[in-house]
Amino acid sequence: MSQKYKANCFSRKKLQFFLKPIIILSVIFIIYQLIMFIQLTKDIGKDLPSNLILGTHELQREFYTAKEGQFTCITSGEKIYFELVNDNYCDCLDGSDEPATNACPNGQFFCTEQNDHYYPKVIPSSKVNDGICDCCDGSDEWLRKVLPFRLSDDVQHKLNRYQTPCSYICNKRK
Ligand SMILES: [Ca+2]
Ligand SMILES: [Ca+2]
Numbered sequence: 001m002s003q004k005y006k007a008n009c010f011s012r013k014k015l016q017f018f019l020k021p022i023i024i025l026s027v028i029f030i031i032y033q034l035i036m037f038i039q040l041t042k043d044i045g046k047d048l049p050s051n052l053i054l055g056t057h058e059l060q061r062e063f064y065t066a067k068e069g070q071f072t073c074i075t076s077g078e079k080i081y082f083e084l085v086n087d088n089y090c091d092c093l094d095g096s097d098e099p100a101t102n103a104c105p106n107g108q109f110f111c112t113e114q115n116d117h118y119y120p121k122v123i124p125s126s127k128v129n130d131g132i133c134d135c136c137d138g139s140d141e142w143l144r145k146v147l148p149f150r151l152s153d154d155v156q157h158k159l160n161r162y163q164t165p166c167s168y169i170c171n172k173r174k
Contacts, residue, residue, distance in 0.1 A: 037088075053086070054142060055099035055109040055128070063096070071097060095125065100142070102128040111135030116170040131164050138166025 053064040063074050066082035073080070073092030080091045091097045095104030107125030112135070114121050119136035127134045131147035134140045141164045156162050162169075 053099060054112070054139065055101075055125075057110040057122075058114070060096075060099075060110075064099070073097060098125065100128070102126055102130070109135075109140055111137060112139035113137035113170045118172070119170065133162040133164060133166035133169075135166075136170035136172075137168055138164075141166050 053061060056064055060074065063072065064085065069082055070079045071082045071085050072078070073094050074096040076093035076096075078092055080097060084091045085097050086100045088098070088101045088103050090104035090107070092104070095107030098104045098107050099109065101107075102125045104125055108122050109125050109128050110122050111120070116136045120134060123134045123140060128140050129143040129145055131141070131145050144164055146164050150163055151159070
């Protein structure tokens with residue numbers, strides 16, 4: 001067996017040794033992403049009264065009823081299938097088809113509790129399900145996603161920023 005052949009075999013084995021874990025990790029990552037996506041689409045609107053579309057203001061709710069199976073984007077005016085509302089993909093230029101998700105970069109989320117004096121009533125949709133409680137009723141964290149790192153309760157209290165799981169703190173002074 002030539003020296004060159006041996007060297008070739010060795011480098012091939014070495015390559016396989018490094019490639020195998022990368023391929024396995026990639027497959028695991030893709031499966032994990034798929035599971036998270038399915039979970040996300042399943043959980044949208046869970047536990048909500050059927051007349052309430054999460055993230056909408058009460059004055060906007062009339063827009064969120066299907067008219068001939070369609071939804072009209074509130075300010076940009078495109079017509080899309082009603083099934084595309086809150087499907088976690090941004091279809092409207094104005095972001096109005098995704099009131100409950102963070103899919104649209106220009107979207108807004110209206111907290112369910114609108115009578116609080118100290119906390120925001122509307123937040124940018126980028127803060128939906130980011131693991132930080134922005135609405136006093138925790139309605140922006142409906143996925144109840146827990147971040148891998150967690151500050152102690154004392155630190156959260158000092159910073160006046162709370163991580164999921166959110167408590168109901170409406171009308172409690174900051
Ligand atoms: Ca959509
Ligand atoms: Ca949040």
